[in-house]
Amino acid sequence: MRRSIAAALGVAGGMLAGAAFIRRQGASRERADLYFEDGSMLSLTNGSPGAERLLPLAREVIRNARAR
Amino acid sequence: MDAQQALADLTEISSQIEAAVVFDDQGKVAGSTLAEGGRADELAKAVAALLAAAEGVKTGESVLTQLEVSTGEGSVFVVRDGKTSIAATTGGNPTAGLVFYDLKSALRSVKPAAKSAPAKKKTATAAKKTSTAASAKKKTAARKPATRKKPDAS
Numbered sequence: 683m684r685r686s687i688a689a690a691l692g693v694a695g696g697m698l699a700g701a702a703f704i705r706r707q708g709a710s711r712e713r714a715d716l717y718f719e720d721g722s723m724l725s726l727t728n729g730s731p732g733a734e735r736l737l738p739l740a741r742e743v744i745r746n747a748r749a750r
Numbered sequence: 751m752d753a754q755q756a757l758a759d760l761t762e763i764s765s766q767i768e769a770a771v772v773f774d775d776q777g778k779v780a781g782s783t784l785a786e787g788g789r790a791d792e793l794a795k796a797v798a799a800l801l802a803a804a805e806g807v808k809t810g811e812s813v814l815t816q817l818e819v820s821t822g823e824g825s826v827f828v829v830r831d832g833k834t835s836i837a838a839t840t841g842g843n844p845t846a847g848l849v850f851y852d853l854k855s856a857l858r859s860v861k862p863a864a865k866s867a868p869a870k871k872k873t874a875t876a877a878k879k880t881s882t883a884a885s886a887k888k889k890t891a892a893r894k895p896a897t898r899k900k901p902d903a904s
Contacts, residue, residue, distance in 0.1 A: 715846075716804055717816035724808065732807040739800040740819035740826045746793045747769035747784070747839040 712737055751859045753781030760838075760856040766849055768824070770838040771797065772860055780834070780860065797828060797837040818846055829853040834860065 712728040714736040726733040753772040761767055761783055771782040773794040782790030804817050817828040827849050828837045836857045840849060 712821050714804070714807075714819040715817070716808060716814055717818075718808070718810065718812035719815050720810070720812040722810065722812060726807065735803050735807065736800065736819050737821055739796070739803055740821050741823055743793065743796045743800055743826045743837070744821065744824045744839050746789070746796045749789065 714740070753860045755781075756856045756860045757781045757783050759859070760852055764849065764852045766840045766844045767838045767852070768840055769793065770836065770853075770856075772834065772836045772857070773797070774835070775833040793837070797826070797835070800826065801828060801830070801835070816850060818850075825849075827853055829857055831857055836860070 712733070714726040714733050716724040716726070718724075724732075726736065728737065757770050757772060760770055767783075769783050771784070771790055771793050772780040774780065777791075777794050777798050779787070779790045779794050782793065784790045784793060800819065801814070801817065804814055808814055813830075815830055817826075817830075819826045822842070824842055825840045825844050825846075826837065827840065827844075827846075828835060829850065834857065836853050838849065838853055
């Protein structure tokens with residue numbers, strides 16, 4: 683009985699850890715890439731001040747495009 | 751090519767693109783994949799705001815030509831050429847290079863339409879010139895035999 687409870691708890695804990703890992707991976711994928719005429723490129727990852735300004739605006743663009 | 755036609759071709763070619771809009775620096779929409787005009791205007795406004803924010807982020811003097819913002823909900827792509835811009839939204843994990851390529855192709859096919867108007871005028875004037883030149887030639891051709899006939903007649 684105790685073993686099965688421990689196994690269930692282990693599985694649940696593993697699932698939670700996996701979900702958190704996937705979520706974190708997804709969040710870290712959020713970024714803004716800016717390309718300039720001279721060939722230079724600026725990549726702003728989630729958490730940087732530039733990305734913090736651009737990401738909400740991009741979400742709004744996507745919501746506008748998908749609104750029915 | 752018409753902007754609307756270019757966007758229709760774009761969505762046919764690229765299955766990754768969900769919605770797209772072509773607009774100028776004044777926010778005037780030239781074409782959109784969205785059915786309602788009001789929604790296209792809103793989308794163009796939102797993209798213009800995104801571009802303005804991106805302009806604020808940049809550090810150098812060079813002009814911003816392309817932009818990709820990837821979020822958990824999807825991605826936004828913008829390609830700008832002079833005053834005309836094309837923006838598209840996609841789902842998660844798009845093939846960025848392919849989307850940029852398709853957007854550039856679409857924008858290139860839209861741009862000549864704006865430039866072709868003066869070109870048509872030129873061709874019209876050129877046609878006029880050729881027609882006047884042809885008529886002048888005809889006149890001279892018509893005159894020449896007359897001048898030739900005189901020595902023949904004598």
